[in-house]
Amino acid sequence: MTTLADSPWTRQRTNRAARLARAAALAGVRAKAVEADAIVALLEALIEPGDRVCLEGDNQKQADFLARALAQVSPERVHDLHMVQSVLSLPEHLDVFELGIASKLDFSFSGPQSLRLAQLLGAGKLQIGAIHTYLELFGRYFIDLTPKVSLIAAQAADAQGNLYTGPNTEDTPAIVEATAFKSGIVVAQVDEIVDRLPRIDIPGDWVDFVVRAPEPAFIEPLFTRDPAQISEIQVLMAMMAIKGIYAEYGVQSLNHGIGFDTAAIELLLPTYGERLGLKGRICRHWALNPHPALIPAIEAGWVESVHSFGSELGMEDYIRARPDVFFTGPDGSLRSNRAFCQAAGHYACDLFIGSTLQMDMMGNSSTATLGRIAGFGGAPNMGADARGRRHASDAWLKAGREARDGLPGARGTPRGQKLVVQMVETFREHMQPAFVETLDAWKLAEQARMPLPPIMIYGDDVTHVLTEEGIANLLLCRDDEEREQAIRGVAGFTPAGQKRDRAMVEKLRARGVIRRPADLGIDPRDATRNLLAARSMRDLVRASGGLYQPPRRFRNW
Amino acid sequence: MTTLADSPWTRQRTNRAARLARAAALAGVRAKAVEADAIVALLEALIEPGDRVCLEGDNQKQADFLARALAQVSPERVHDLHMVQSVLSLPEHLDVFELGIASKLDFSFSGPQSLRLAQLLGAGKLQIGAIHTYLELFGRYFIDLTPKVSLIAAQAADAQGNLYTGPNTEDTPAIVEATAFKSGIVVAQVDEIVDRLPRIDIPGDWVDFVVRAPEPAFIEPLFTRDPAQISEIQVLMAMMAIKGIYAEYGVQSLNHGIGFDTAAIELLLPTYGERLGLKGRICRHWALNPHPALIPAIEAGWVESVHSFGSELGMEDYIRARPDVFFTGPDGSLRSNRAFCQAAGHYACDLFIGSTLQMDMMGNSSTATLGRIAGFGGAPNMGADARGRRHASDAWLKAGREARDGLPGARGTPRGQKLVVQMVETFREHMQPAFVETLDAWKLAEQARMPLPPIMIYGDDVTHVLTEEGIANLLLCRDDEEREQAIRGVAGFTPAGQKRDRAMVEKLRARGVIRRPADLGIDPRDATRNLLAARSMRDLVRASGGLYQPPRRFRNW
Incomplete structure (x- = not known):
């Protein structure tokens, strides 16, 4: 048997x-403690x-100092790095490529850096x-994308290197476990660095070096929506979501995407939802x-529990x-945890509702646009049917009955299905139609030589399309033509909407595949901003009893 | 504003x-330390x-003392508990129901207790x-099945209540995080209880009480298969799996179920796989x-990484x-972690291969049997197409091309697909046919008033059925009839197999939907036990350089 030192099986540990020995020899490094200038x-x-x-870029918290x-x-010493991180949001996340330090990237989201990334x-x-x-991505951290070095962010450490992440734990446990x-x-x-942490989120055993950053880690308030900006169209759509989908299916557990559309739903629960007798x-x-x-709904006693991916400033x-x-x-x-919350979103939620920039006539949707x-x-993950779900x-x-009723063979075997709702106004900013014959994703795939077009949610997984014109229930469509006409039938005055077959759309409406506000007993004239439980940031603060403290940029009073 | 003590929002914490106050008043409880007899x-x-x-019953590790x-x-003091635990394997897991202590159950697996559970x-x-x-289940721990009290098992604790789980970390992090x-x-x-733990798996902050059990926690060696029991039929099937599926698709990342069928594959990699030039x-x-x-394949340099749900004794x-x-x-x-390994198995693996007790003519399979x-x-989770996967x-x-080629509409949108292989001999123990017209699951659902039949893997998600007669590639089937005949075509002499339409089966074979050993260039006469890299437990020990130490019941030399 070989000894540990020369074993071909312990190369990673020897390396x-x-x-660690090279690091220990540096000035400014004492055991786990590293001076900022080192x-x-x-x-x-x-x-x-x-x-x-892995350079921790979460959805919100950023290891910005690192x-x-x-x-x-020096790119001469450190080059050809393969970055494996969920989010690219800081300029430095791309600088490392520009400077020749890194050359390969596996990631999840690059919102603010998406243009430069393409360049x-x-x-x-x-x-x-x-x-x-x-x-x-977290799954691959344990299979074929395990990080060799992870640069992470926490709120505080003690002398042993135990970490307190505070409310924004986010990706940290997944990253650290795979690496350590x-x-x-x-x-x-x-x-x-403190003597005693308020709580331990990551054991010091799992952490090699701690450095106190000159500034607190950057955190982005991504999920704050000013109610003042919610339109009456969005109120109308929210009424349809609540009455035509949530109540219809009895949705108990759910995830909302980011955006004003879903914020409107949250703000209608204690008013419109209450009136419909839906509380509980x-x-x-x-x-x-x-x-x-969500504050007004929580205060009104609607919400039993919330588990979170990350936190929100204020x-x-x-x-x-x-x-x-x-x-x-x-x-x-707060203890947040993106890995567990995504698992919960996938497997334990009845419904996901989100938005998109484009949807094609098969229901495929994408936020990817050219360039x-x-x-x-x-x-x-959240907008896919969780086919392993058994409860x-x-x-x-x-939803499962509607999707499978009358189908033969394997596709007809009874099975539940997740509700995946795409909520979109027919035209988005600058009068760009949300409904298109062909997604930009196809051209983007060609440009960037991707093996598949970057589709966010596949039409195969979408169950409802909700616009200001109505709800298309794709579960009830029995063939491609019906599905296409159901989507065109709620696509309003977009070119795709105008290409509808009017007779067929009326047939679908008669069958309840398409439901207009009137079919749901909703009078669009009732869809006013007065229905919102909070109409401003100040209302939200008031609803919270002064506990919610919006970041400065949202304080407009 | 209300104070913390009388707030309606902090009832859980007050409770x-x-x-904790009741516990602190007990003899035998000092801070976190609890005497066994208390x-x-x-x-x-x-x-x-x-x-x-949650009474920690993992796949392997059991909180048996608790x-x-x-x-x-006393059922008079403690009753109507709702048990939320992944595995029921000890008699006590059901005793609590028999004794009137618990009344409701949410779980994942009850192998050894399945008969009594039904009773x-x-x-x-x-x-x-x-x-x-x-x-x-872990997802629901964070949504609507959060445990109020969790009774868990670890190898060691220190005075602060930090826990060392040793190699069988398994479910512990998910359970503790949701509860704490x-x-x-x-x-x-x-x-x-030790002064200094070898490592910290669970921070003491998250643990309220620690009790030293009189005996070490029970651990089951569930994944040990004695190579001596592998049959030549299983060798033949393993050859087909390697040549007809693994090589054909270039499978890089995978999960194997428990069983002799997949053990045979593991043992053929360094022999038959090597000969086919597949290493790397x-x-x-x-x-x-x-x-x-897997030891011989690891020793031969086939395996770059293994992440584990739990460990294995020896x-x-x-x-x-x-x-x-x-x-x-x-x-x-070892650091195992069932939650992360399941996420990896779902999202980061190209293939899952497992076995079943019954499969119907739509490809639905189940290990549920009457009573x-x-x-x-x-x-x-592993045997479902991960529809959120994008890499x-x-x-x-x-696999995605084969499944979608030529399909119109949403179903034809290009998309990858997970390989889900069911590997079954046409007859199982006592000459019970594995292929049946109707799964027992249907009757079971009726008996137990389940809302859906307990199907393990849906036919819609299965891509290949592998028997001693050949491989049926369901991805290439274009309608229900083809799928049915493809399954019958590898169902051997079972009644379901004998009902095949011979002409159609030959057509499917000509199209490569069904492939016999001969079609794969495999001569069944080559399928001998000599191909196994280890033919006994002793061979495995030898292959490991004496490092593997099988539990006593597997030592037969």
């Missing part, structure tokens, strides 16, 4: 030891060319492995970031005062 | 404090009627909420418990010596 040298000592590196440091390493790709500065949904248990190296930036009958359990727009005190609703630690602050490579974050709920059984 | 009193103090309780204690509480259900002693796949962060209570049984081209990354049958030293392959902690022992309520563990691999793209 890790060599990296950080670039530390990364140069720890990272080797070709390494897979991102800047990584962009400062760098076009310029041959990087190679994209793939775009993933979050849980898929495969002979990788974990470097954490923290806002402060729908929307009891949520997989959701702590949306401020909601800290409110969450702390509502531990019966939110998952919180002994310190009172941008944006990724889809959690939508593909029943009324909503899931009814 | 938790009251429980355990029943502790549970009576902590648990209230109607509570949701299970016995729970079965001893108790029939006798009205319990109500089943639902049967789940593991990740689904929703004002629940976590009680851990440990084998020993297939089977590089695994989501898998550390199967002893593999400890071998794993410790192979950290380049397995996920291990700084102490050298038993067994559940399916991870199979529904491409050759295997996934090819």
Whole structure:
């Protein structure tokens, strides 16, 4: 038998030891503690060319100090890195490619950097492995994309390197577990180093180095929607969602996407929903970031529980005062966890409702547009039928019955189905039609030489399309033609909508496949902003009893 | 504003404090430390009627001491519990229902207790909420099945209540996170209490009470298959799997079910696979418990990485010596994690291959048989097409092309697909046919008043059926009739197989939908046990360089 030192089976561990030894020799590094001005040298000592590196970019929390440091390493020493991180949101996340430090990328979402990402790709500065949904990327961390070095962010550390992430735990546990248990190296930036942490989110055992960043880690308030900006069209659509889908199926557990459309639903529950007698009958359990727009529904006693992917700036005190609703630690602050919340969103929710930029006549939808490579974050996971699900709920059984009723063979075997609702106004900004004959995704795939078009949610998985014109229930469509006409039938005055076969659309309406507001007993004249439980940020603050403290940019009073 | 004490929003926390106060007043409880003989009193103090309780029963590790204690509480004080636990494997897991302590059950798998579970259900002693796949149950822990009290098992604790789970971490992180962060209570049984843990798997912050159990927690070696029991039929089927599926699709990442069929594949990689020149081209990354049958392939350099749901008894030293392959902690022992490995199995693997007891002519399969309520563990999650997956691999793209080629509409939109292979001998034990016209699951659903028949893997998700007669590629079937004949065409001499339409089966064979061994260039006479890289437990031990130490019951030399 070989000894540990020369074993061909312990190369990763030996290599890790060599990296740690190089780091230990640096000035400014004492055991796990690293001085801020030693950080670039530390990364140069720890990272080797070709390494897979996870630079924690979450949906909200950003390891921004470490991102800047990584962009400062010498490309002669550190190059050809393969970045494996869920979100690209800071300029430095792309600088590393521009500077020749990194060359390959696997990710989930690049919203604010999507334009520059496409440009760098076009310029041959990087190679994209793939775009993933979050849980898929985390899964690959344990299979074929395990990070060698992870650069993460937490709120505080103690002397042993235990970490307190505070409310924005987000991706951290998934990243650290994959790295620390495969002979990788974990470097954490923290806002402060304290004697005793309010709680431990990541054991110090799993963390190799801690550096106090000069500034607190950057956090983005992505899920705050000012009710003042909700339109009456959105109120109308929200009424249809509540009466025509939530009530119809008895949806108990759900996830809402980001956006004003779903914020409107949240704000109508305690008013319109209450009037319909739905309290306690729908929307009891949520997989959701702590949306401020949910405050009135929580206060009115609609919400039994909320588990979160991440937190939301300004909601800290409110969450702390509502531990019966939110998952919180002994310190009172939120415990979020993107991996578990995505698993819950996939497997334990009856409904996902989100929006899109484009939908084709088969129901395929995408937010990918020409010249941008944006990724889809959690939508593909949440907006897919969870075919491994086996527990029943009324909503899931009814959707499954509608989808399979009368079908022969394997496709007709009784099975539940997740409700996946796309809620879109027929025209988006600048009068761009949301309904198109061909998604931009096809051209984008060609341009970027992707093996498949970047479709966010496949038509095969969408169950309802909801526009200001009505609801198309695709579950009830029995062939491609019906599906196409059902979509055209709610596509309004878009060119795709105008190409509808009027007779067939009326037939679909008679069958309840298409339902207009009138069919639902909704008078569009009732769809006023007065129905919103909060009509401004100030109303939200008031509804929270002063506990919600919106970030400055949302304070307009 | 209300104060914390009288707030209607902090009832869970107030209630938790009251429980902890009752516990603190007990003799034998000092801070987190509980004497073994105080355990029943502790549970009576902590648990209230109607509570949701998770009694950690994993696939392998069992909180057996706490299970016995729970079965001893007074049903007058503690009753109507709602048990939410992945596995029922100990008699005590059902005793609590028989004794009137618990009344409702949500679970994933009950293999050894499936008969008694059905009897108790029939006798009205319990109500089943639902049967789940593991990740689904974990998801619900964060939505609508959050445990109020969790009774878990770890290998060691320190004075602060930090836990070392050792190699069998399994479900523990998911259970503890859901409980500890929703004002629940976590009680851990440990084998020993030490000054310094080899590593920390669960932070002490998340744990309320620790009790040293009189005996180490029971662990079941579920994934050990003695190569001596592998038949030549299984060797033949394994050859077909490797040449006809793994090589054909270039499968890089995969999960194997439990069983001799897949053990045979593992043992053929370094012999037959090597001869086909497949090393490095297939089977590089695994989501898998550390199967002893994989040792020869690992030693021959086939395996780059293995991430595990749980561990396997006897593999400890071998794993410790192979950290380049397995996920291990700084102490050298395995870090398993069922939640992450299931996420990886769902989203990051190209192929799942498993077995079943029954399959119908639509390809629906189930291990549920009359009079038993067994559940399916991870199979529904792993054996379902991951429709949220967006990263491409050759295997996934090819399967998707085969499935969608020529289809119109939404169903024809290009998309990859997971390979889901059912590998079954046409007759199982006692000459029971594996292929049937109607699954027992239908009658079982009726008997147990389930809303849907307990199907393990839906025909809609199965891509290949592999028997000793050949491979049926269901991806290439274009209608129900083709699918039915493809299945009958490999169903051998079972009544279902004999009802095949011979002409159509030959047509399907000509099209490559059905492939016989001869079509694959496999001579059944070559399928001898000599092809197995290990033919006995002793061979496995030898292949491991003496590092693998099989449990006593597998030592037959």
